[in-house]
Structure formats: structure tokens, C-alpha cells
Amino acid sequence: MEIVSKFKNQHSPIVDMKQENSQHPQIKLVFFGILLFSFLFTPLHAQEADPVKGKALFNANCAACHQLDKKMTGPALRYVETRLSEDEGLDREWLYGWIRNSAAVIKSGDTYANKIYNEYNGAAMTAFPQLSDEDLDNILAYTAQDKPAPVVAATSGAAQVNSEGGSGLSKDIILGALAILFALLALGLFLVNKTLRRFAAANGVEVQEAIKRPSLWKAYVKNQFLLLVTAIFFLLSSAYFVYGYFMQIGIDQGYQPIQPIHYSHKIHAGDNGIDCKYCHSSARVSKHSGIPSLNVCMNCHKSIYEVAPSTATEEYSKEFYDAEIQKLYDAVGWDDEAQQYTGKTKPVKWVRIHNLPDFAYFNHSQHVSVAGLECQTCHGPVEEMEIMYQHSPLTMGWCINCHRETNVKVEDNGYYEKIHEALSKKYGVDKLTAAQMGGLECGKCHY
Numbered sequence: 001m002e003i004v005s006k007f008k009n010q011h012s013p014i015v016d017m018k019q020e021n022s023q024h025p026q027i028k029l030v031f032f033g034i035l036l037f038s039f040l041f042t043p044l045h046a047q048e049a050d051p052v053k054g055k056a057l058f059n060a061n062c063a064a065c066h067q068l069d070k071k072m073t074g075p076a077l078r079y080v081e082t083r084l085s086e087d088e089g090l091d092r093e094w095l096y097g098w099i100r101n102s103a104a105v106i107k108s109g110d111t112y113a114n115k116i117y118n119e120y121n122g123a124a125m126t127a128f129p130q131l132s133d134e135d136l137d138n139i140l141a142y143t144a145q146d147k148p149a150p151v152v153a154a155t156s157g158a159a160q161v162n163s164e165g166g167s168g169l170s171k172d173i174i175l176g177a178l179a180i181l182f183a184l185l186a187l188g189l190f191l192v193n194k195t196l197r198r199f200a201a202a203n204g205v206e207v208q209e210a211i212k213r214p215s216l217w218k219a220y221v222k223n224q225f226l227l228l229v230t231a232i233f234f235l236l237s238s239a240y241f242v243y244g245y246f247m248q249i250g251i252d253q254g255y256q257p258i259q260p261i262h263y264s265h266k267i268h269a270g271d272n273g274i275d276c277k278y279c280h281s282s283a284r285v286s287k288h289s290g291i292p293s294l295n296v297c298m299n300c301h302k303s304i305y306e307v308a309p310s311t312a313t314e315e316y317s318k319e320f321y322d323a324e325i326q327k328l329y330d331a332v333g334w335d336d337e338a339q340q341y342t343g344k345t346k347p348v349k350w351v352r353i354h355n356l357p358d359f360a361y362f363n364h365s366q367h368v369s370v371a372g373l374e375c376q377t378c379h380g381p382v383e384e385m386e387i388m389y390q391h392s393p394l395t396m397g398w399c400i401n402c403h404r405e406t407n408v409k410v411e412d413n414g415y416y417e418k419i420h421e422a423l424s425k426k427y428g429v430d431k432l433t434a435a436q437m438g439g440l441e442c443g444k445c446h447y
Contacts, residue, residue, distance in 0.1 A: 049134075054142030057135055061128060064303065069147060072303060072339055073123060075116070077143045088112050096136055100129045250357060256389035257351040261331070262324045263388070267311060270383035276375045283364040283375075291350055294332045301328060305336055316386070353390055354379075360396075361445050371434075372409045377402075396445075403439035407431040 058066075065073035084090040090112060098105050098113065102125040105113040117123075131139075200206075220226055268274045277283055282290035305325060312318040329336055333344040356362055367373045376382060380391025392398060410416040410432065423432055438444060 049137040049141035051138065051142040051145055053135075054138035054140070057131070057139050058142050061131070062139070065125075067303075068143060070305065071337065074120065074125065078145075078147065080143050081140050082144070084112075092140070095140070096133065098125075099131065099136060101127045103127065251393050251395060252353075252355070252390050253393040254389060255353060256387055257353060258387070259351055260348050261327045262316075262320070264316075264321075265382045265385045265388055267307070271311070276382065277368070280375075283368050285365050285369070287363045287365070289364050294328065294348065297328055298332055298334065301325060302334070302339075353388055354394065356394060359446055361447055370413075370415055372413075399445070400435075400440060403434035406434055408434055408437060 062077070066075070066077050068078040069076055081092060081095060084095065094105075102113065102117075106117050268279075269276060279292040279296055280289040281292075282288060305322075307318055307321040307325075309318055311321060326336075328334075331346045331348050333342045333346075334340075335342050367378075368375075378392055378394075382388065408416065408420075408431075410420040419437065420432060423436060424430065427436055429436075433439070
């Protein structure tokens with residue numbers, strides 16, 4: 001009894017808190033505020049996620065297989081969290097687990113994980129265990145953004161109106177005004193002449209006609225020396241122009257054909273910095289540079305189905321470039337919606353631009369791999385060409401001048417070690433041109 005009484009007499013903290021809370025109602029409000037804050041904290045934190053950082057993370061980790069509004073190797077991801085929550089009852093924690101280790105979620109027997117895995121033909125998603133909760137929140141914030149409205153290129157549209165209507169109309173107006181002005185001037189002169197003659201006739205003034213002078217043509221025909229000089233002049237001029245005409249046969253400098261699929265070297269080699277030898281890989285090891293297979297194009301264009309709006313110009317709109325990509329898909333038989341090949345292909349009849357005569361031998365690998373020449377040396381600034389054209393004349397004289405003027409890069413080039421040593425002693429020079437190494441021998445190019 002004594003122990004029980006002592007225990008009763010001791011102050012219990014829980015009893016004291018209850019008694020204190022009953023005596024002070026404001027404490028209840030404090031506890032309620034704490035609970036309310038803890039309840040709202042998570043949504044507030046989610047709202048603080050940064051979609052700008054999320055976009056950078058998305059492009060670095062997800063963009064190879066996913067787009068926001070288009071199905072690719074994986075599904076479209078715009079509003080992915082909302083869709084999974086409403087349709088499948090899955091929360092953000094499920095997304096955390098799926099992104100960090102999708103294989104483990106599939107292996108656990110998760111219904112939706114296996115469904116999406118089978119829907120995409122068993123394509124395994126890359127695991128991203130390195131992404132923190134904050135990173136994933138930022139990515140989800142980026143995917144939760146509304147799709148921006150299409151931007152109308154006002155400047156290009158105005159330029160198009162000016163080029164089609166405004167500019168042409170102003171030129172027509174100017175030319176028409178000048179024609180009317182000259183017509184009025186001629187009419188004025190005619191009327192002035194007629195009026196002066198009328199006044200002269202009324203006043204009895206006789207108008208004298210122009211005095212006829214001896215014919216220059218008759219004087220020229222009678223002068224045999226002038227006839228001889230003129231004949232020699234015309235013969236020499238004719239020979240010069242005929243020679244120039246025949247020397248231009250087979251020279252297609254400036255040739256710029258329209259290809260069946262528009263390919264912009266400016267975008268690919270210039271803006272995107274793609275190495276020429278990525279597409280024309282045979283230039284390193286073969287006589288010909290080769291036309292790249294369309295499968296090389298599809299290495300990138302499986303994922304790049306449209307161009308960036310900033311790529312469009314006044315002459316070539318975004319819709320034009322997107323339509324050309326669709327031509328590529330039709331040629332290789334690629335179904336962009338299903339993300340698979342259909343097997344229905346259409347050969348592309350490319351138009352050859354650079355074409356040497358059959359009796360002239362040229363080896364790309366000798367110039368690209370051995371001599372170390374850049375593609376621009378012969379083909380010009382391809383990184384600036386919207387439509388590819390023949391930059392150089394590719395004549396015999398042009399090649400010979402290059403061989404005479406170009407020093408061969410022999411440093412750290414084992415191909416030339418012994419040759420360079422022997423020829424340096426022969427010519428007494430440190431640098432050797434292609435001509436000094438036999439680049440002017442007829443058999444080098446003609447066989």
C-alpha cells in the first residue's frame with residue numbers, strides 16, 4: 001500500500017501535460033500548427049523543385065530514350081507523375097525506385113512495372129542510383145510543366161511577305177513609275193518639237209533639215225588597211241573565246257544540284273560540329289569518300305525527329321526541315337510512332353556533285369590519312385554550305401599548283417621517314433613539297 005501510495009504521489013509527465021494542456025488551450029493550437037506545418041511541408045517542398053535544373057538533368061540522363069510529348073525507346077514523360085497517380089495509383093516513391101533500379105522493381109513482381117517492360121519489348125531501362133531525391137524532384141517538376149504554345153516566327157513571316165509581295169511589289173511600282181516617266185518625257189519632246197514647227201510655219205521661218213554628211217561606212221570599206229586590222233582582231237578574239245569555251249568542258253565549279261532529300265552541311269558540320277569523316281568514313285581508307293548509308297543518318301535521327309526552332313531561317317522554315325526528316329524515315333522504312341522499322345524501303349537517288357574524268361586517278365586516303373589534309377582544302381567551307389556545291393575547279397592545273405605549293409607534313413609520320421631523309425639531302429631543304437616527292441609525275445594521276 002505504501003508503494004502504491006508513493007507511486008500515486010509521483011508526478012507523471014503525461015498526466016502533467018494533459019493537466020497543463022487542459023489548463024492552457026493555446027498549447028493545443030501550437031501542437032495543431034506543428035501538425036499542419038508538417039502536413040503541408042512535403043507539398044511545399046515539391047513545389048520548390050526547380051524545373052530549369054530538371055531540364056538539364058533530363059537532357060543529360062533521359063533524353064536519349066525519352067521525349068516529353070513523343071513515344072521513343074521509352075514512353076513520353078510529360079505529366080508522368082500525375083498519370084501514374086490517377087491511372088495506376090502509384091506515388092512518387094514508386095518513381096524513385098523505378099528510376100534508380102527498374103530491374104529490381106520488375107523482379108519484385110510489380111504489375112505495372114512488368115506491364116510497361118513487356119509493352120516496350122523488354123527494353124531494359126538504365127539504372128540511375130546516383131540521382132538524389134532532389135534531382136528526381138527537379139526532373140519531375142520539368143515533366144510537370146505545360147506544353148508551350150507553338151511560337152509563330154513573326155520575323156520570318158514578315159520577311160516572307162516582303163520577299164513574296166512587299167519587296168516585289170515595290171520593285172514593280174518603281175519600274176512602272178520610271179517607264180511612265182520616260183514615256184511622258186518622250187511625249188513632251190514630241191509635242192515641243194511639233195509646237196515649235198507650228199510657230200515657225202506661222203511666222204514664215206524656214207526650218208532647215210540636217211545637212212547630210214558623207215557615209216562613214218563607205219569610207220571604212222574603201223580603206224583596205226582598216227579591213228585587214230579588223231579581220232585579224234575578229235580572228236584572234238574568236239580563237240580566244242573558242243579556246244576558253246573548250247577549256248571549260250568538264251569543269252563543274254559551282255555546280256549545285258538539288259538533292260532528293262535536303263541535307264544541310266551548315267547544320268550538321270557547322271552548327272552541330274559533326275566531323276566530316278563520321279559520315280564519309282571511307283575517305284580515310286579508300287579511294288572514294290563514299291556516300292554514307294541512311295543507317296548512319298538514323299544513328300541520330302531515331303531520336304531527332306524535328307529540328308530546333310532556332311535552326312529555321314527566312315528561306316528554310318522548321319516545317320521544311322521536319323518534312324525532310326520525314327523523307328528520311330520514308331526512305332529507310334522507319335515508323336516513328338511505333339519506333340520500329342517496317343521493312344518498306346525506298347532507295348534515294350543522290351545526285352553526284354564532284355566527278356573526275358575516268359583517266360584521272362585520285363585517292364582520298366592518300367590525301368586525308370597520309371598527307372593529313374583537311375576536307376575544306378578541296379571542298380571549301382562545307383560547314384557554311386546549306387546546299388553542297390563544287391567549290392574548286394578540280395582541273396589538272398589546280399592540282400599541280402597545289403602539289404608545287406604544299407609542304408608535306410612529315411613530322412611524326414612514319415610513312416615519310418626514309419623518303420624525307422633521302423630527299424632532304426638531295427634538295428638541301430627541311431621542308432618538302434609534293435612536287436619534290438614525285439607529285440608531278442604523269443603516272444601518279446594518269447594510268
